[in-house]
Amino acid sequence: MILHHHPFLPACRFARLALAEHAIDVELKLEPFWEARPEFVAINPGLTLPMAYDNGRGPLIGARVLMEYIDERYGDMRAAHRLMPADPFQRGEVRRLVDWFLIKFEDEVSGPLVTERILKLEIPAKRGGGAPDSGAMRAARQNIVGHMHYLGALTASRHWLAGDSLSFADLAAAAALSTVDYLGEAPWDADPAVKQWYQRVKSRPAFRPLLTDKARLVAPAPHYADLDF
Template sequence: MPTLYHHPLCPHSRFVRLVLSEYGIDATLIEERVSDRRPEFLALDAAGRTPVFVDDNGLVAPGANLIAEYIDETYGAERGAQRLLPQEMAARIETRRLVDWFNVKFFDEVTNWLITEKVYKRFAPPGGAPDMDVVRVARANIRHHMRYIGYLTNARNWLAGDRLTYADFAAAAHISCADYLGDAPWDEDEAAKHWYQRIKSRPAFRPLLSYRAPGLTPGRYYAELDF
């Protein structure tokens, strides 16, 4: 069985977990606190970041986007219409563009700041209170992204087009982290909210919604499918 080194509130880890669950791929989950800098983990990925995927043959794939490509090449083709990285070139480009948007731009502007200030600072040395100026900037930034999601889903069935793709799971992974922390502005865009309700209702989401961080209560709507 493959192994996934992850952190439960790392959005990139959540993206990979959602993809694995959607495809029905079982994996052993090992929770990794990257601040510990374990030599065994650094031997797998010198960058020391989650997620890291190790397949049955010991092949190591570090990083969410690289893991997604590996999963597509090894499992995607047999999925036909359910393939999460479409076969058509234009659709593949748009899917990759949006995966990059959320895993890089959204992360840099929103989730990295929220998770660092409200989670990692809480549990990793030297600790300390969150910088609320940083949190407020992230809360302002996420509203722009919610409107962009609404813009996309007003014109399309899913984010990248008519079909569910990696783009939807990448976006949902990041938003789920903000939602856990109570920082998802569901009053910002009704179309974005409706899209998230749809993807949140998929069976692949259930393991994420059942998670509870020790000492950190989830936001009011985190586990609710109809909110």
Template sequence: MRRLLHQPLDPVCRKIRLALAEKKLAFETNTVRPWERREEFLALNPASEAPVMIEPDGTIVSNHRVIIDYLDEVYRDPDGGLVLLPGGPVERAEARRIAEWFDVKFAEEVTLNLVDEKITRRFLPRDLGGGPPDTEAVRIGMHNVGYHLDYISFLVERRNWLAGDMLTVADLAAAAHLSSVDYLGNVPWADFPEAKEWYARIKSRPSFRALLADHVAGMPAASHYANLDF
């Protein structure tokens, strides 16, 4: 069985879970804590970062961007599931650009200030930054969410999906990040109906079911989190 070593609320790990499900590839997950730098995990990925995917034949693929490219090269047949980077070079470049927007820009401006502050720091030892959230960082993250929802609205007013007419890795990356923030109830959906409608389409796909079942001990999800009609 294919294995994915991951952190449940880490958006780049969630992106890979969505990609595998959209590819219709069976897999099981194992939760890891990369900051512990365990020898067995370092042997799989010396960078000590999740996600790491282990194929049934033992092939090890690490780094979320590398995994996406690997999945589309090895399992590209459209009959087997979604093509993550469809079209020609221009279309694939646009999908990569938008995915990078969320994996880097959104991560720095929102995810780190909300998900990492409110959840990840609870599990980190003190010497690695563990402790209560930084209220100023949380305030900044809350302020920045709207900027990115406005950009999503701009895109979907002009396209069927974020990068064009087809669902791509761009949509999976954006939805993965927003789902982590939405777990906390920190996405002002009511102010951005176009973005909300796009997210509802993603949220209702079968690939999203496992994400909606995630639970962080001691921190339940927002009441609307798993509701498809939110």
């Protein structure tokens, strides 16, 4: 599969985790979406990432679309460990939590922090780059506390976020948190149970490539690649 991505967009990290959990070979293509390459705009006018092609078929645009495709096309490979549960109610809960972390958490926390601290350093000023907005970062740092408490409530009552088994919900949440953790902005002391859950996801083989990602102009937090932090 060919995956057009940016390494610090949570939706792209989620796609990479989902593909790795299904042992799907992937060719990564870095897509600086702000450049709006004519070839990219022609097939993806919304400039949405991730975007994938599978054996020449595509494009599959957006993390949710790709999640559903991976489950329908490759889900049987995981047999009893499928990342989308068989029960309709549980499937609904997985999708709800995926949206929570790829939309709500993105809007309130990871999006502002990644944009202000990483992307604005890569994007030319004429396309929206430049100095970070301290107000946006301050709001994100306030917002993340509530999200950590919500994660704590989920981990207190469930083995994994959506139930008894690892699911796409865990991958979406971990993908979103990993971008914040790279920047040293995750308040792990807010809830020890959340840290323990994240360590379990972070220790999975599928997660290892994310721990080698490096932003061009921003170094990772010292503990970022440590499994026992």
